[in-house]
Amino acid sequence: MNQAMSANANVDTARQWLKRQSRWSPFEIVFWLALLLPFFLFPTYLPLASQIAIAALFALSVDLILGYAGIITLGHAMFFGLGAYAAALLAKAGWSEPLTGLLFAGVFAGLIGFITSFMIVRVQHLALLMITLGLGVLTLELANAMSWLTGGTDGLRVPRTWPIFNYFRFDLWGYTSYGYTLAVLFICFLLSRLLVNSSFGLALRGIRENVKRMPAIGSDHHRHLQKIYTISAAMAGLAGALLAQTTSTVALDVLSFTRSADVIVMLVLGGTGRLYGAIVGAIIFLVARDQLAGINPQYWYFWIGLLLMVVVLFMPKGILGFLSRLAGRRDND
Amino acid sequence: MTDQKEIVLRTDSLSKKFGALQVTNAVRLALPRGCRYALIGPNGAGKTTLINLITGQLKPDSGSIFLGGDDITGKSVSARVRAGLTRTFQINTLFPDLTPLEAVTLAVCEREGKAGQFWQPLSAHGAAIDEAFETLKSIGLAAAATRPTRTLPYGQQRLLEIALALATKPRVLLLDEPAAGVPKDESAALFEVIAALPSDISVLFIEHDMDIVFKFASRIIVLVAGGVLLEADPEEVRTDQRVREVYLGKGHHV
Known part of the structure; x- marks a missing residue:
């Protein structure tokens, strides 16, 4: 059938074909509805579900650069932590309204992302890993040294967040937390x-597929990379x-190398370059950690390592x- | 107007050294509008290097490049493409997992400055998609438009190289061995496509098959050891004694 369609292909089918590529599938709708299940089926696991939504948002931000633009990073916790x-500091200063706080954190992380993007787009492969790793470590040590601001190793106690829309109070059970984190994840x-x-997404795939060709079709691909890196940094900041x-x-562990590495593990488990991989990976990783840590708190990472391999x-x-x-399989034949 | 046509691309004593090796030696070229020039020369003559210099992949040690009268010597590769100077590659330099339709649409979007727009779906750029499809159709790739590039036969991938370049709306098109690796009977068909390109595009192609060069080139530039040995009409090149000695004599099969 595909063959017949291609044979008498015309402009209309070309347009339709491209449109079909971005259509919602029933699987996707079922998937998102399933993410509401914890409210009804596992209310005791709502705090874990919030953690998963946050990790999924963080992994989503990394998928945009790793899965779509081909930028490998080992330091993305930097933006998570900065967010x-x-x-936290905005709340400590007396402003605990959640949505403006979220926006403030996203803009701040995005700004730092934009500044560092000038460095990021100039290197590739191992050098890129080292630059991102270096920036991540640098930020962690800076936060450690500035303990008057960050609380250093003691951490920061954040004043309780005000109700969302001045109505939904953050409850002990985590209903509001999960609703809030899931809503932000869904919007992002x-x-x-x-x-x-979009055409920008196509350009990113072009960069990933063959960065050498991009200038030869007139693309200023460094600007594309800077843009997606900034967007990704902002999104990681929202997660933080x-x-x-x-x-x-x-x-301090919000900035840790482990967090940067874990998010890559989640993405690889779920699958890169498909957005849903970030969410599925986060679910697998955190549920496995929760369950395995219950069995054997010291060696749970062993099983993650095995699963990863x-x-x-x-x-x-x-x-x-x-x-x-x-x-x-059937369709491709 | 006399038979002196408008010069679209000009290089002025372009030189490049790799270490002690002079790979490009004071090359002067002038491509008139709508020309079909061939660049020939023995292996190692510096043909691809010359194209890399003109399109900006390499920086010349000295000399200048002018596109339509503007000095573009200091411009980046992508800026030159946007100014109308585009190339194809000897070795397929494509996007394996994109379909030809996606790849050419991308090139059209880049040309129109729309490739940075992330707030509307690709299908919103209907005109760009239509143009991409028409471009593919014009060189005989309509039926392959929605298959991943990596699944296409090699000959069609060579055509896609040209389609991608055409989507940038070039004034000057430099084709680095467009038929490299294509069987001889197919390469003639490929050059028919090149000959049928819009008549206002100036084309310079590198090709080793002398039958094809003599058939499709209106003028031939012979490059030897980085320098222009001769620039002349096909008939003159065919009979030139120096060309016979340095080029046709060495491993040429007719």
């Missing part, structure tokens, strides 16, 4: 989905701010890539 401290997901299906606002505490060896496009290949 967390920005929201919609924006990301729009972005990757959500953590600060919902847990009322910020510790199995996925990389047998499902190179992540768990979602594997599933979509199974589902699409």
Whole structure:
């Protein structure tokens, strides 16, 4: 059928074909509805569900640069942490309104992202890993040294966040927290989905597919990379701010190398370059950590390592890539 | 107007050294509007290096490049493309996982400065998509438009190289061995496509097959050891004694 369509292809089918690429599938709608289940089925796990939504948002921000633009990073916790401290310090200064705090943190992280992007776009491969790693470590040590501001190793106690829309109070059970984090994740997901299906998203895929060709079709691809890096940094900042606002505490580990590495692990588990991989990866990682830590608190990371190796060896496009290949096998033939 | 046509691309004593090796030696070129020039020369003559210099992949040690009268010597590769100077590559330099339709649409969006817009879906750029499809159709790739590039036969990938370049609306098109690796019978068809390109585009192509060069080039530039040995009509090149000695004599098969 595909063959017949291509044979008498015309402009209309070309347009329609491109439009089809970004259509919502029933799977996606079911997936998002399923994310509401914790409210009804596992209310005792709502705090974990909030953690997952925050990690998923962070992983989503990394997917935009890693999965779509091909920028590898080992230091993205830098923006997560900057967002967390920005929201926390704003709250400490007396302003605990959640949405403006979120916005403030996103803009701050995005600004730092924009400034560092000038360095990021000039290097590739190992040098890029080292630059991002270096920037991450630098920020962590800076936050450690500035303990008068950040609380250093003691961390910061954040004043309780005001009710959302002056109505939804943050409750002990985490209903509001999960609703809030899930809503922010969903909005950021919609924006990301729009972005990757735009002409800009196409340009990013072009950069990932063949960066050498981009200048030869007239693309100023450094500007594209700076733009997506800034957007990604802002989104990571939002995730950090959500953590600060919902847990009322910020510790130095928001900036840690482990956080930068874990988010890559989540993405690789879920599958890069498909947005949903970020969410699926975050669910697997944090549920596994929760369950495995209950069995054996000291060695839970052993199992994550094992899972990671199995996925990389047998499902190179992540768990979602594997599933979509199974589902699409018939279509591709 | 006399038979002296408007010069679109000009290089002025362009030189480049790799270490002690003079790879480009005071090259002067002038491409008139709508020309079909061939650049020939033995292996290592510096043909690709010359194209890299003109399009900005390499910086010349000395000399200048003018596009339509403007000095573009200091401009970046992408700025030159936006000014109308585009190339294709000897080795396929494509986007393997994009479809031809997506790749050419991207090139059109870049040309129109729309590639940075992330707030509306690609399908909102209907005119760009239509133009991309028409470009693909014009060189015979309509049927392959929505298949991933990596699944296309090699010959179609060579055509896509040209389609991507055309989408930038070039004034000057430099084709680095457009038929490299294509079987001889197919390469003639490929050059028919090149010959049929819009008549206001100036084309300079590198090609080793002398039958094709003599058939499709209106004028031939012979490059030897980085310098222009001769620039002349095909008939003159065919009979020139020096060309026979340095070029046709060495491993040329007819």
